Amino acid sequence: MMVTRDHLVRHPDRCLHNGICIPICPTSAWLSTPPYKFDASRCLEGCRLCLDACPSQAIFAVFKKGDKILAPQKK
Numbered sequence: 001m002m003v004t005r006d007h008l009v010r011h012p013d014r015c016l017h018n019g020i021c022i023p024i025c026p027t028s029a030w031l032s033t034p035p036y037k038f039d040a041s042r043c044l045e046g047c048r049l050c051l052d053a054c055p056s057q058a059i060f061a062v063f064k065k066g067d068k069i070l071a072p073q074k075k
Contacts, residue, residue: 014058021050
């Protein structure tokens with residue numbers, strides 16, 4: 001089974017609310033009003049622009065394998 005990205009999550013305690021993720025998104029998946037909600041139906045599967053642009057690493061991806069959501073690895 002293939003592992004695919006299911007959705008993105010913005011961690012509210014880490015977000016600096018400077019909105020860098022909004023203009024960088026080519027599909028406008030991030031809504032431009034706080035709390036900067038995310039429209040997963042607009043997101044491109046292989047795009048990482050918002051993840052890479054976020055200075056506080058508040059955005060992270062949630063993956064799934066088949067129908068099972070994969071838990072993040074603990075360090």
